[in-house]
Amino acid sequence: MADKVAREKFIRISRRTDVKLWQRIVIIGASILFAFLLIGLISNIAAPGSFLRFYEYMFKGTFSTPRIFMTLLWNVGLMLLVAVALAPAFKMRFWNIGAEGQCLMGALGAVIGLYFIAPHVPTFLALIIEFLLAILFAAVWAAIPAIFKAFLNTNETLFTLMMNYMATGIVASFIIFNQTPGRSGTIDPLNSATKAGWMPQIQFFHNSYVYNIIIIALVAVVIWGYLRFSKHGYELSVVGGSQNTARYVGINVKKVIIRTIVLSGVVCGVVGFLLVAGGSHTISASIVSGRGFTAILVCWAGNFNVPMMLFYSFLITFVSSGSSTASSALPYSDAISEVATAVFFIIIIASTFFVNFNVHIPWLKKLIDKIKDLFKKKEKEAAQ
């Protein structure tokens, strides 16, 4: 017994509660720098001598002209908005991994408006109808697992995941039944000639994504305020902390679960609406392109905090689109850029580990102490 106590663990991890803001910034900043350096090295291994050109193309592909920059912002915004949609659910500890499907259903709602209604009504009205249809579809899609969770306590992770596949199936069938003649199972951008039901384009920077970005900013600010300052926001974090406590203080847990997840769905609906009305003006089963899943990472890394999520959305989008531009200009395949992106984020996630935990390695500490002692001894000897 005494033996066991005496024996030190090889490595010991403890939770950190005292981490200061500057420490947090230093740890995360250092790991981001390290990650940037590493992906350049990966590029250099794939194409010797490409180390600096890798960064050059990364910036060229994301910052070099106003238009390219606006496209970056638009993708950052989309990523942020999906993460913002997840934040209330995650804060309530409802593991909604169905954002992909909810956004897709939102896009379906918007495309139904764009297809069947927009040609017959003024564009302003069409946009409102598309918007409402999008949030209705997405909210319903989110509400289904929420209701089951609230009343039957089903596992929401599996449920929302399955709802993703169902959404993909529904959208794929919608496309088959409504495909453009002469196309192989796709719908061409709708109302191309009249632009009926399209988000208006603004000539600022010769770019069509400006209004989308404004809408995203508005929604993000509203949800940020909702989580931080509203009674609802407080209630959902209480439910997330402990359902029993919530019940004890008189919160209607079922109501809060359903309300929060419907809100989550509504924000996903906005994403779907923007993807259709402000983006492709049509739908495909891959229109959300995995953002529903990547956003989980953003939401976690950002600690459900909207400004932090903005930071991580920016980082993710910048690295993935920048490295993919680099891979197209450098003599290696896109797979390398995917590897680089993945490595980058593993390091970032690892860095949040060091923010939240202390790692004690006793033998390493002893070793360092010994070396220090050695130096001290030598210094002393030198002094003598």
Next chain:
Amino acid sequence: MKKVRLFTLLALPACCLTACGGTDYKPELDFKASDVKVGLICLHGDYSTYDANFIDAMNQAKQELGFELQVAENIDEGQPCYDKAVQMAELGCNIIFADSFGHEPYMINAAKEYPEVLFCHATGTTAAKENLDNFGDAFASIYEGRYLAGVAGGLKLAALYGNGNGANVSAENSVVGYVGAFTYAEIISGFTSFYLGVKSVVPNATMKVKYSGSWYDETKEKEIANELISQEGCKLISQHADSHGAPQACQAAGIPNVSYNGSTLSDGPSTYLVSSRINWAPYYKHVINNYVDARQKGNKRTVENDFTGTLKDGSVEILAASANCAEGTQAQLDAVKAELIAGTRHVFDTSKFTVGGAAPSATNMKPGDATWPNMPSNVDLLKDGYYHESEFRSAPSFDVIIDGITNLNVNFGE
């Protein structure tokens, strides 16, 4: 008020640049092919046989002309294609190519916004309708390659079952099987020309076609090939899909196979006959050389709405006949190839096939709306005694099932 004026001031020069820049070109005598920046947008990466065919051809053209190249892989057929095309144009690309059918509407949208950049799209169908100076579709008269491959298949049947004479092959021994992807004109045109090639050697030939409903589904393609061989009694198999399923099934059953897109000798060491493919390098070089020429002469930079590569210009290739082919196949292929190039033989010769028991006519041969919506009324596809495939529009339009061919199923992609 001040803000509004500032905004107009900022916007005015931008409008001028786009509006007036297009009319005034100065000859740039020292402009060379190596000054050209080219972008290539691919649906998948070089791991897909389809995309690899484009990437390889582009690299070949690059080696010869020395231009600067960007290859963007894994670009979805949707807004990502538009965003990538815009990005390439913004980064100074002069010519942007895309390789997948579904990229087309997004390439067109980008083309409208960058009139000085050429946008070229393989396999597309709507360039003529859009009629933009800087947007073009391209395809190749691959039916000629398929026909030649069919001739090689027919010669093999003749050697196996007719003592070297195709006319001696019985109806039972001249059943050909075909594994298709979808029931589209591209596939129908391909297998019809293949069938007519076989039939030019084996007059009794009939063909059974089954569609997998996917461009790449190895298991399903293998299954279909096995079914065609064991249940339908097919004695020769060819395919139009991107996996190696059908050639492998043929090897296992000992049935000769005519391939597509490249040699599958490694899948069928004793059954692979020959393969035809599209080589995109001649098209790439053509567009890039024309662009350089326009810059040097100070002309407007344009690309034709429809370009069809041919056997003659090297866009359509028939690979060398393998050792599994019947004796004398290569000589016969060379002879037929020369006839096709000279125009003395036509693949879709209307005297060589019938539709629903009747001779081909403007009514029974008109492409359906799904194949060619808004087909111009002045197009006469049947003049001079043959179907003018890929002449008025580069993408294939032959979508009729002719007599002798049986569709075992129909699959438009469910």
